[in-house]
Amino acid sequence: MRPRVxxxxxxxxxxxxxxxxxLLMNPGxxxxxxxxxxxxxxxxxxxxxxxxxxxxxxxxxxxASAPRDFYLYNRQGEKAVHYGGDDVHFDPGSCCVQVLxxxxxxxxxxxxxxxxxxxxxxxxxPHFAAQSxxxxxxxxxxxxxxxxxxAIGDLYRLFVVLQHxxxxxxxxxxxxxxxxxxxxxxxADCGSRDQLRQKPRAVFDVCPSPPLNWSEFGSxxxxxLARAGVPAQxxxxxxxxxxxxxxxxxxxxxxxxxxxxxxxxxxLAGPGSPVVxxxxxxxxxxxxxxxxxxxxxxxxxxxxxxxxxxxxxLPTHGYLVAADSKFVDAQGGAESARxxxxxxxxxxxxxxxxxxxxxxACFSVEKxxxxxxxxxxxxxxxxxxxxxxxxxxxxxxxxxxxFAQIGLxxxxxxxxxxxxxxxxxxHLPSHVIDRNGxxxxxxxxxxxxxxxRARARVDELVSKYRKPSLPEGMLREFQxxxxxxxxxxxxxxxxxxxxxxxxx
Amino acid sequence: xxGGSQCRGSPPEYNRGVxxxxxxxISPGGSVSEPLFGAMRQSIIDGAPDRATELAQQALANGxxxxxxxxxxxxxxxxxxxxxxxxxEMYLPDLLASVEAMKAAIKVLEPEMLKxxxxxxxxxxxxxxxxxxxxHDIGKxxxxxxxxxxxxxxxxxxxxVTPEQFVAKAQEVDADIVGVSALLxxxxxxxxxxxxxxxxxxxxxxxxxxxxGAAVTAMWAAEIGADGxxxxxxxALELAKNLMVKVTGKDxxxxxxxx
Numbered sequence: 001m002r003p004r005v006x007x008x009x010x011x012x013x014x015x016x017x018x019x020x021x022x023l024l025m026n027p028g029x030x031x032x033x034x035x036x037x038x039x040x041x042x043x044x045x046x047x048x049x050x051x052x053x054x055x056x057x058x059x060x061x062x063x064a065s066a067p068r069d070f071y072l073y074n075r076q077g078e079k080a081v082h083y084g085g086d087d088v089h090f091d092p093g094s095c096c097v098q099v100l101x102x103x104x105x106x107x108x109x110x111x112x113x114x115x116x117x118x119x120x121x122x123x124x125x126p127h128f129a130a131q132s133x134x135x136x137x138x139x140x141x142x143x144x145x146x147x148x149x150x151a152i153g154d155l156y157r158l159f160v161v162l163q164h165x166x167x168x169x170x171x172x173x174x175x176x177x178x179x180x181x182x183x184x185x186x187x188a189d190c191g192s193r194d195q196l197r198q199k200p201r202a203v204f205d206v207c208p209s210p211p212l213n214w215s216e217f218g219s220x221x222x223x224x225l226a227r228a229g230v231p232a233q234x235x236x237x238x239x240x241x242x243x244x245x246x247x248x249x250x251x252x253x254x255x256x257x258x259x260x261x262x263x264x265x266x267x268l269a270g271p272g273s274p275v276v277x278x279x280x281x282x283x284x285x286x287x288x289x290x291x292x293x294x295x296x297x298x299x300x301x302x303x304x305x306x307x308x309x310x311x312x313x314l315p316t317h318g319y320l321v322a323a324d325s326k327f328v329d330a331q332g333g334a335e336s337a338r339x340x341x342x343x344x345x346x347x348x349x350x351x352x353x354x355x356x357x358x359x360x361a362c363f364s365v366e367k368x369x370x371x372x373x374x375x376x377x378x379x380x381x382x383x384x385x386x387x388x389x390x391x392x393x394x395x396x397x398x399x400x401x402x403f404a405q406i407g408l409x410x411x412x413x414x415x416x417x418x419x420x421x422x423x424x425x426x427h428l429p430s431h432v433i434d435r436n437g438x439x440x441x442x443x444x445x446x447x448x449x450x451x452x453r454a455r456a457r458v459d460e461l462v463s464k465y466r467k468p469s470l471p472e473g474m475l476r477e478f479q480x481x482x483x484x485x486x487x488x489x490x491x492x493x494x495x496x497x498x499x500x501x502x503x504x
Numbered sequence: 505x506x507g508g509s510q511c512r513g514s515p516p517e518y519n520r521g522v523x524x525x526x527x528x529x530i531s532p533g534g535s536v537s538e539p540l541f542g543a544m545r546q547s548i549i550d551g552a553p554d555r556a557t558e559l560a561q562q563a564l565a566n567g568x569x570x571x572x573x574x575x576x577x578x579x580x581x582x583x584x585x586x587x588x589x590x591x592x593e594m595y596l597p598d599l600l601a602s603v604e605a606m607k608a609a610i611k612v613l614e615p616e617m618l619k620x621x622x623x624x625x626x627x628x629x630x631x632x633x634x635x636x637x638x639x640h641d642i643g644k645x646x647x648x649x650x651x652x653x654x655x656x657x658x659x660x661x662x663x664x665v666t667p668e669q670f671v672a673k674a675q676e677v678d679a680d681i682v683g684v685s686a687l688l689x690x691x692x693x694x695x696x697x698x699x700x701x702x703x704x705x706x707x708x709x710x711x712x713x714x715x716x717g718a719a720v721t722a723m724w725a726a727e728i729g730a731d732g733x734x735x736x737x738x739x740a741l742e743l744a745k746n747l748m749v750k751v752t753g754k755d756x757x758x759x760x761x762x763x
Binding site for chain 2: 095097098107108109136153174209213215239241242243286287288289290359360361
C-alpha cells in the first residue's frame, strides 16, 4: 500500500472548483494583450476593458483537450520523467540571483561557474529526475539593457545546462523573445522542431500574476509554447493573505481559477498540447511581507492545489524543499525535509525547490546534496512497507521462514535474505548523514558538521561528474543560436535607446 | 528584528484589548482633554476608522486645536502601533488598519488645520513606485504603509512607472527620497534607469534614491549607485529616517515624531 496524504474532501474539491468557475465569470480575469483578447473572443468568452469572463462550457472544453499525462525525455531520447498519475520527481529550484559562498557564508551574485557546479552535482544524483536553470549568470549578461539582458540571460542559462547535462530540464523565460530562442536551442538539441514536439526535453514555467491576472509576456509564452507543442507548466503563486484570500481554502480556489484561465489560453492556442497544473503557492508572512516557502501552511497549499489538479486528471507540480533560513542550518533542514516528505505524500509529479535558501533568494549547492538525502527518504517512504520473500528465500512469510533457518541464534546478518533485501528495505544515505556511533575528539579544526560533510560531498560528486559528449557540430549550432539572439537583442536595444519602435 | 523602545527594559504599558490580541495603551492621565486623547490613541491602535472619525469630529466640536489632536492623540497611537509592530506584538494587517484609521481622522481634521494654517510637519516626502514593466506592488504598498505610519508623506505612483514619471513627480513635490521597487530580476534594471534619470536631471545628490524587492541585494544597490536598500518594509523606515539625517542634518529618531 502506497502511503498518501490528502487534505481536501471530495466535497471541498467540488466547492473549490465551483467557486473558481464563478471567479472566472465574476470578477473575471485580467488579460492585457490584443492577441489573447482576440483568441478569447473568438472562443465565446466575453472581454471588456481588459477583463475576460470565461464561461464554464469553454473551461470544460479546454480541460477535456488537455492531456492527462506526458513524458519528458533525456538527450538519448529515453523517457525520463512521467508527468501524470501519482509519480513523484524532484528538480532543483530555479532562477536564484545569489549563491551562498561555502567558505565565507556570505551570499554573493551567482555566476556561470555556480550554475555549472549545480548542474554537475544534479547530474550525478539520481534523486533529481530533471535539471533546472537554477541560477542567474550575472557574469554573462554582456548586454545591460532591460529586456535584452533578460532574453539573453534565459537563453544562456539553458545553453549552459544543455552543454553539461543529459537530463530533462525545468526552465522558463522572462520575455517573449527569449522563449523563441530557447525553443530553437531545444530543437537543435533533439534534431528538429517536430522531434521536440514528439519527445520534449524541457518544460517551461509560465506564471500568472496574482490575483487573476495573465500579463502580456506570461500569456504570450503560453500561446507560443502551446503552438510549439513544448510542455508548459502553469505556476500560479497566490500568497495567502497578501495577494490572495488569507484562508488556505480561499487561496487554493484562486490558484485553481488562475490555472484554469491559463489552461484555456493554452488549449485554445494548441489543443492537446501538454500543460501542467503547477504552482508555487505560499502563505504571506504577516511580519515581513515575504513568502515563507518552508512554512507548513505553504506545504499544505502546494498539496491541496495538486489535489485539485489530480481531481481534474492533470499532471501536477509544486514548489517545495526550499527553506527560509539563510544558512544551511537546523531550520533549513527541518523546513526542507518536512516539505519534501509532504510533497511526496501528496503525489505531486514534479517538485521544484531543492537547494534554495532565504525564501528563494539564494542557492546553495551544499544544501542541494543535503536535500537529496531528504528526497531519498521521501522516496523511500513512498514505497511503503512491502511484503517481500519468496520461495527462493524459504517461503512467502514475513518472519517465520527466517526464524526457521536461524532459530534463536539471532544471526540475521548472515542470512541470504538480509544481503539480498537490505538495499530495497533501507535507503542507504551518503556520508552527508552522520550515523557514526563515536564522537570524534575535539580538535582545533572546524567541526565535522553536516555543512562540512556536504562540502566534501559536493567536491566528491563534481570529481565523479563526466561532461556529456554532444554530437558533432551541436555545440556550434547552440553557439550560433545564442549569437543570433544576442545580436538581435543588441539591435533592439539600439532601437530602444534611439527611441525607435524595437524590431520584433 | 525587535527594535522598538517598548521591547527593552520594563514591560510595555498596555494590556490586551477587546479581542485579546490588540495591545491597549494605558492612558497616563493629564490635561482635561486627556481622556479624549487617550480614546484617539486607542482608536488608532484598534484600527477603528469609524471611531477615529467620530473622535476627530468630537475634538472639533469641543474646539480642541486639530494639530494638538493629531500630535497628542492620533499620532501617538500610530507611534505606539509602530513600536508594537517592531516588537512582534502587532502584525501587518493590524498596522494597515491603524494607518486606515489615521487617514480617517486626518480627513476630518485637515480642513480645519488648513484654515488655521497649522499644517502637520511630515518627516519628509517620499515618491514611491515599482520599476518599469513590474506590476508587482505588494512590497511597495507595504513600504508605503510603514513609511506613512512612521511619519513620512508618501506620493505613490503605482506600478510600472517610467524613469521620467519618477523624475517629474520628485520635481513637482520637491521630494526628499525616491523609492523604486522591483520584484523580478528582469525589472531590476529599471531601478538603475530611475537613478540615472535622477542624476541626468540634476536631482541627486539632494534627492536620495532607495531600492527594494525580493531579488534586490546590497551589492546591486551599490552597483547602481543607490543611496540605500532594505531587505523588508520594516527596515525601510529606519533607512528613510537615516537618509533624512543626510538631507536635513537633523536626527529623526530624536524628538517628537509626528504623523
